[in-house]
Amino acid sequence: MEYTTTQSHGDYAAIKKEIWKVTIILSVLTIIELSLGLLMYLNPDMNHSMKWALKGAIIILMLAKGFYIVAYFMHLKHEIRNMIMTIVLPLTLFVWFIIAFLYDGNSYNELKNNYDRQYYEQSKIKATKAESSHEITQPKTEQATPTE
Amino acid sequence: MSTAISAKTKWWGGGKSPFNVEYGKLMMWYFLMSDSFTFGAFLISYGAARFSANSWPDPNEVFNTFPFAPEGVHAPLVFVSIMTFILILSSVTMVLAVQAGHHNDRKGVIRNLILTIIGGFAFLSCQAWEWTHLFHEGAWWGSNPFLNADGTQGTVNFTNFFFTITGFHGFHVFTGVIINIIMLIMTLNNVFEKRGHYLMIEKAGLYWHFVDLVWVFVFTCFYLI
Numbered sequence: 001m002e003y004t005t006t007q008s009h010g011d012y013a014a015i016k017k018e019i020w021k022v023t024i025i026l027s028v029l030t031i032i033e034l035s036l037g038l039l040m041y042l043n044p045d046m047n048h049s050m051k052w053a054l055k056g057a058i059i060i061l062m063l064a065k066g067f068y069i070v071a072y073f074m075h076l077k078h079e080i081r082n083m084i085m086t087i088v089l090p091l092t093l094f095v096w097f098i099i100a101f102l103y104d105g106n107s108y109n110e111l112k113n114n115y116d117r118q119y120y121e122q123s124k125i126k127a128t129k130a131e132s133s134h135e136i137t138q139p140k141t142e143q144a145t146p147t148e
Numbered sequence: 149m150s151t152a153i154s155a156k157t158k159w160w161g162g163g164k165s166p167f168n169v170e171y172g173k174l175m176m177w178y179f180l181m182s183d184s185f186t187f188g189a190f191l192i193s194y195g196a197a198r199f200s201a202n203s204w205p206d207p208n209e210v211f212n213t214f215p216f217a218p219e220g221v222h223a224p225l226v227f228v229s230i231m232t233f234i235l236i237l238s239s240v241t242m243v244l245a246v247q248a249g250h251h252n253d254r255k256g257v258i259r260n261l262i263l264t265i266i267g268g269f270a271f272l273s274c275q276a277w278e279w280t281h282l283f284h285e286g287a288w289w290g291s292n293p294f295l296n297a298d299g300t301q302g303t304v305n306f307t308n309f310f311f312t313i314t315g316f317h318g319f320h321v322f323t324g325v326i327i328n329i330i331m332l333i334m335t336l337n338n339v340f341e342k343r344g345h346y347l348m349i350e351k352a353g354l355y356w357h358f359v360d361l362v363w364v365f366v367f368t369c370f371y372l373i
Contacts, residue, residue, distance in 0.1 A: 012247065012251050015247050016244070016247065019240060019243050019244060019247070020240075023236070023237075023240045026236050027233070027236065030229070030232055030233070030236070033368070033372060034225055034229055034372075036372075037208075037224075037225055037371070037372040037373075038224070038225060040208075041208040041224050041225070055372075055373045058368060058372050058373055059368065059373070062364055062365060062368040065364045066361055066364055066365070069239065069357055069360060069361045069364065070357075070361065072243075073239055073240075073242075073243045073357045073360075074353075074354055074357045074358070074361075076177075079167070079168070079169065080159065080166075080167050080168050080169075082159075082166070082167060083167035083168070083169065083174070083177075086167075086178075087177055087178070087181050090181060091181065091184065093185075094188055097188060097189075097192055098192055098195070101192045101193070101195065101196045102192070102195050102196060102199050104196060105195065105196035105197065105198070105199030105200040106199040106200065108199075108200040109199060109200040109201065109202065112200075113202070120202075123201070123202040123203065123300060124202070124300060125300060125301070126299045126300060127295055127299065127300055127301035127302075129293065129294075129295055
C-alpha cells in the first residue's frame with residue numbers, strides 16, 4: 001500500500017532550526033517552572049491562594065511542555081487530522097478522570113475529618129523525625145496525652 | 149521517497165493508507181496512548197491519596213540533596229533539574245536522529261543515537277543515585293522517614309507512590325535505552341540502508357519522546373507541586 005512520509009515539507013536545515021527552536025522553548029518553560037517552585041520554597045509563609053495560583057501556573061506550563069513534545073518532537077501536529085483525533089479524543093477521558101478522582105480524594109478526607117474525630121486528632125499530632133534505619137518503619141510520635 | 153500530496157487527496161478512496169502512516173507507527177501511537185492511561189492512573193491515584201490526607205511531605209525538604217555535596221547543604225530542585233535537562237537533551241538528539249534517518253544520513257543517525265543512549269544512561273545513573281540516597285535516609289516501599297510539611301507524621305503513601313511511579317518510569321527509560329541500542333546495532337549493520345528507509349528509528353523515537361513526556365508530568369507532580 002502506498003504511503004508517503006510526513007516530512008515532504010521543508011528542507012533539512014529548516015527542520016533542524018525548528019527542532020532547536022522547540023528545544024529553547026522547552027528549556028525556557030522548564031526554567032520558569034523551576035523558578036516558580038523555588039519561589040514557593042523561599043516563601044514558606046506564602047498565603048494559601050497564592051500557593052494554589054503558583055501550582056496552577058506550574059501545571060499550565062507542564063501542559064505547554066507536553067504539547068511541544070507531542071506536537072513537534074513526536075510530530076503529531078503534522079499528521080493527518082483524522083489520525084490525530086483517534087489519539088487525542090480518547091485522551092479527553094482524562095478530564096473526567098482527574099476531576100472525579102481528586103474530588104473523591106478530597107471528599108474522603110472531609111468525611112474523615114468531620115465524622116472520625118480520632119483520625120482528625122491523630123493527623124494533627126506533631127512527630128519527630130526518626131533516625132535513618134529500615135528497622136523502624138513507624139517513627140515514634142509524641143503522645144497526645146501523658147501516659148502516666 | 150516523499151510524494152507531493154495535494155489537499156484534495158482522496159485518503160479513503162482506496163489504494164492508500166488513509167492515515168498516511170505505516171502500520172507500525174500507528175500501532176506505536178496507540179500503544180503510547182494506552183501507556184499514557186497507565187501512567188495517568190498512577191499519577192491520579194497519587195493525587196487522590198494526597199487530596200485525602202490533611203498534610204503531605206514537602207518535596208523541597210525531601211529532595212534537597214546533591215551528589216558529593218557536603219553534609220547540610222540544601223539544594224532543592226537542583227539535582228532533579230539536571231535530570232530533566234538530561235532527558236530533554238536526549239529527546240533532542242533523538243529527534244535529530246529521526247530527521248537524519250528521513251534524509252538517509254547514516255552517519256547522523258549513528259551519532260545522534262549514541263548521544264541519545266548516553267543521555268539515557270546518564271538519566272538512569274542519576275535516578276540510581278537518588279534511589280540509593282533515599283534508601284539510606286530510610287525511605288523505601290512501606291517506610292517513610294519524612295515528616296509532613298506541617299510537622300506531623302508522614303504517610304507511607306508518599307514513598308510508595310514515589311518509588312512505584314519513578315520506578316515504572318525508570319523501567320520505561322531502561323527499555324527505551326535497550327530499544328535505542330538495538331536501533332544503533334541495526335544501523336551499524338546497514339539493515340536500514342538495505343531496506344531503503346529509516347522508519348524504524350522513527351518508531352523508537354516516538355517511544356523515547358513519550359518517556360520524556362511522562363517525565364515532564366512525573367517531575368511536576370512529585371518535585372514541584
